[in-house]
Amino acid sequence: MQSMNTLKSTLLTLTVALIASGTHAGGADARGFGGGFHGGGFGGFHGARTSIGGFHAGAFRAGGVHGTYARGAGGFHANVNRNYDVNRNWNAGDYHGDYGYYHGGHYYAGYGYHGYYGGYGYPVGGAVAAGVAAGATAAAIGSIAYSLPAGCGSVYVGGLGYYSCGGVYYRPEYQGSQIAYVVVNNPG
Amino acid sequence: MRHTASATIVLTSVLAVAATVGAQTRDDSAAVPARTKQRSTQKAEQPPAIDPRAIDALRKMSGFLRTQQNYAVDTTGKQDYVLPSGEKVQLSSHGNLIVANPNRLRASVVSDRKERQFFFDGKTFTMFSPRPNYYTSITLPTRTTNRELVEHLDANYAVELPLADVLRWSTVGASINDITRATYIGTEWINNAETDHYSFRQRGLDWQVWIERGNQPLPRRLVLTTTDDPARPEYAVDMTWHLGTRPSDAVFAFTPPNDAMKIAMASREQLASREQANKARRTSQPTKED
Numbered sequence: 001m002q003s004m005n006t007l008k009s010t011l012l013t014l015t016v017a018l019i020a021s022g023t024h025a026g027g028a029d030a031r032g033f034g035g036g037f038h039g040g041g042f043g044g045f046h047g048a049r050t051s052i053g054g055f056h057a058g059a060f061r062a063g064g065v066h067g068t069y070a071r072g073a074g075g076f077h078a079n080v081n082r083n084y085d086v087n088r089n090w091n092a093g094d095y096h097g098d099y100g101y102y103h104g105g106h107y108y109a110g111y112g113y114h115g116y117y118g119g120y121g122y123p124v125g126g127a128v129a130a131g132v133a134a135g136a137t138a139a140a141i142g143s144i145a146y147s148l149p150a151g152c153g154s155v156y157v158g159g160l161g162y163y164s165c166g167g168v169y170y171r172p173e174y175q176g177s178q179i180a181y182v183v184v185n186n187p188g
Numbered sequence: 189m190r191h192t193a194s195a196t197i198v199l200t201s202v203l204a205v206a207a208t209v210g211a212q213t214r215d216d217s218a219a220v221p222a223r224t225k226q227r228s229t230q231k232a233e234q235p236p237a238i239d240p241r242a243i244d245a246l247r248k249m250s251g252f253l254r255t256q257q258n259y260a261v262d263t264t265g266k267q268d269y270v271l272p273s274g275e276k277v278q279l280s281s282h283g284n285l286i287v288a289n290p291n292r293l294r295a296s297v298v299s300d301r302k303e304r305q306f307f308f309d310g311k312t313f314t315m316f317s318p319r320p321n322y323y324t325s326i327t328l329p330t331r332t333t334n335r336e337l338v339e340h341l342d343a344n345y346a347v348e349l350p351l352a353d354v355l356r357w358s359t360v361g362a363s364i365n366d367i368t369r370a371t372y373i374g375t376e377w378i379n380n381a382e383t384d385h386y387s388f389r390q391r392g393l394d395w396q397v398w399i400e401r402g403n404q405p406l407p408r409r410l411v412l413t414t415t416d417d418p419a420r421p422e423y424a425v426d427m428t429w430h431l432g433t434r435p436s437d438a439v440f441a442f443t444p445p446n447d448a449m450k451i452a453m454a455s456r457e458q459l460a461s462r463e464q465a466n467k468a469r470r471t472s473q474p475t476k477e478d
Binding site for chain 2: 046047048049050051052053140142143144154159160161171172173174175176177179180182
């Protein structure tokens with residue numbers, strides 16, 4: 001039992017990409033059945049479908065996301081200091097629950113938007129993930145991270161929040177019900 | 189990319205096998221000779237793939253739900269996630285759904301790793317994440333119903349509301365067109381309610397529902413098995429129902445907490461372009477911005 005618990009906690013510790021919820025970011029059903037989503041395959045994980053749907057199969061599939069929605073960066077659990085509340089050092093990996101995962105000594109940051117087709121993820125070189133985690137200016141515009149580096153300040157542009165982290169701007173956004181950070185040009 | 193390609197090949201194979209099996213099943217059933225003259229026009233005498241009692245039960249359930257203008261459901265759920273190794277891990281959550289038809293709802297899903305709250309006050313939909321203290325809001329056209337909200341969020345933002353099936357059943361009816369098998373399993377007690385247990389199959393999905401017996405045919409448990417995934421991950425949710433109470437409108441309105449940050453909600457178009465950009469990035473230099 002102890003070993004089970006240990007295994008479980010180890011899994012949960014290492015697999016920070018999991019969400020247990022009735023809703024989650026999920027890819028559209030590319031095969032055209034049902035109204036439900038497959039679980040988004042963040043970090044190589046994919047979840048069970050959580051709805052049957054199927055009233056008007058295909059009717060709401062316009063603009064569906066197909067193929068791999070790749071995570072560009074991320075995978076580390078950077079503590080986030082939101083500048084208006086320096087006491088709140090929450091661990092993004094704990095709360096968002098949808099970040100990269102540690103496997104076999106490497107951080108993987110693959111993110112399959114479609115739970116199935118893309119859900120097996122792919123390893124992103126540590127240099128990329130580490131670069132973003134360190135707030136490197138080399139972070140590519142359009143890269144997607146699932147946690148922020150340390151030392152970010154928030155800015156509002158057009159009524160929406162952004163972060164500036166060592167010269168790199170991140171746009172937090174919901175992708176489905178999952179929170180992600182997209183590297184953008186200076187929104188101001 | 190290689191992973192994706194091989195996954196697609198595996199999937200294709202699985203689907204091909206599934207299609208073959210399905211075809212055989214139909215052939216077998218058609219080959220069984222009719223036993224009586226009266227039923228000689230029917231294809232089979234063995235238990236039919238679709239038990240009409242199961243379909244009736246779905247219709248009765250959704251018919252009853254449609255008579256409920258106001259209800260709340262407490263949920264406890266378990267969802268499998270599949271590791272790249274093929275191992276399944278199961279995570280738990282709980283939540284609720286509060287509905288005042290035609291156009292008010294509120295829902296939450298809480299796990300140890302994630303919490304989401306959803307508000308729809310008839311005009312504005314808000315999704316709120318208490319721990320990072322983010323929210324996003326969109327304004328819906330006037331007279332948008334709960335049902336339309338479900339589909340709008342699905343179609344435009346890839347957002348699935350909790351118990352989306354209950355919301356669908358309670359506004360339109362049970363979906364039967366996609367069902368290829370329907371079976372009555374038997375009775376079972378679920379959380380002090382005597383229920384009838386049914387199993388259904390449709391493409392890519394086996395699902396079971398336990399419907400309360402008596403004059404309140406409510407779904408008490410729902411189990412979904414994703415069958416187009418070799419690991420066959422499951423999602424299970426138990427429901428506790430509270431009928432007939434309409435909360436005040438304030439319950440459905442969202443007021444941002446202090447310091448909450450309003451953030452964007454990516455449209456499906458944006459999600460697709462992010463995908464494209466990241467694909468391109470993997471093979472060449474970044475070319476696209478937000």
